[in-house]
Amino acid sequence: MREEDKAGIRELPLFREVSSETFQGLMAASYSQVFPPKLDLFGQGDRADFLHILIEGGVALHAQWNGRDAVMTLLRPVSSFILAACIRDMPYLMSARTLERSTIVMIPAVDLRAAIRRDGDLAAAVMFELAGSYRSMVRQSKNLKLRTARERLAAWLLAQAHRQGRVNSFLLPVEKRDLASYLGMTPESLSRALGGLKSDGIALDGARVIITDWNRLAAVAAYDPLIDKLIDKWGEDT
Amino acid sequence: MREEDKAGIRELPLFREVSSETFQGLMAASYSQVFPPKLDLFGQGDRADFLHILIEGGVALHAQWNGRDAVMTLLRPVSSFILAACIRDMPYLMSARTLERSTIVMIPAVDLRAAIRRDGDLAAAVMFELAGSYRSMVRQSKNLKLRTARERLAAWLLAQAHRQGRVNSFLLPVEKRDLASYLGMTPESLSRALGGLKSDGIALDGARVIITDWNRLAAVAAYDPLIDKLIDKWGEDT
């Protein structure tokens, strides 16, 4: 594994406070791997053998049922994923696939669980992380249940612009079909919804979104700190 | 606090493995209180000062945005709730109100966090619990995104019958308006959806649901262990 990858992982809230002994031990047991775009990493129902950490690229966690499929989460580096399944030692509830060429570090779940038992600081960090993940899912459910598709889209656009440094213009970081599914709509609906927001503060140029009127867009989204987690490039929250 | 209440709490996965010293310490710092029906316990955005434990009665966790309101979770005894907010020491993302007369134990979040720092077994239990809560929320999001209202209702009815001991007939444990909101629909839609399921294995008598054909109903719900958590009266899972 590359040293710079380790450094990125070390920065994660999960590992920031952990002894370097614990950390190096886990890294020694881990694998780093590069995957091509649109590759399935694992499927829902598989045994949770590894904690995954996305170092570079992008990953979608999605779920399927009865022939339907929905994107549950879109991940950007550096992020760990499916921690809960590893802790519980239960099958994944979601499938994962790369959005683009991605490098991913895999920490064996057995080693992770052993390290947690040994290192109280790690246990505390995992606990804190899981509490945050739970709250993220609550936010997402609220988003789904309380907002319409159009409102969810507006909120996502604002969050995205914010995340990239409050820019007035940005490229969509994922394919529209995936974004649509993530937002709980069809690609066709997303296309129309984007079109419909032109009169509410955005302009479009292919995969580029230009925010022409923050206030109008914010009025559609009705930003709420108890739903939307605005992270700037630097800060954190939850 | 009544001794039998303590016994119930002691049975929770959260406290089952914890030293009696830790447990008694927490109980000594806690309050037990009886609330009338339909009373707001706290609102979203409030500071998370207490871990709540429902001993008797029923509680709905719900959320509001922009004038809309949605039930996120329906709770039955004995259950703890809003653990994540206490761990994170952040505002509640959901509001809570009693469904009926309920007795609730409140553990001060400061004391809880202190106990976790002191007692590794408690930390481990909290970690495990949060991982489970996270997975429950994932199931719920999958349910929302992948199933139609009708399918969600069918699945809920099956789960409910199962929970009460695989009975063929049971009373709805909550008001229909709350159930509707929990399932992501309006009361009118629930009423019609229940009617519509009459041809698929159920019969109705006011608040009583009679399952006349498990197979037909199961076919509508398309049970999936990665969405539906079937708990019988005794066992557990996640």
Added chain:
DNA sequence: CGCTGAATTGAGTCACATCAAGAAGCGTGG
């Protein structure tokens, strides 16, 4: 009982999905 909130029923509307066709990217290989 009679009052009040809950549940049902009906009619009309709307948001979003579906189906289908065309346009635009984009990676591949000649």
Added chain:
DNA sequence: CCACGCTTCTTGATGTGACTCAATTCAGCG
């Protein structure tokens, strides 16, 4: 470097599940 072909994206026409509004009916409770 261009042409081909696949995929994604867009746009249009139509369908439908679910919401809204309104009017009863029903049930619980003082």
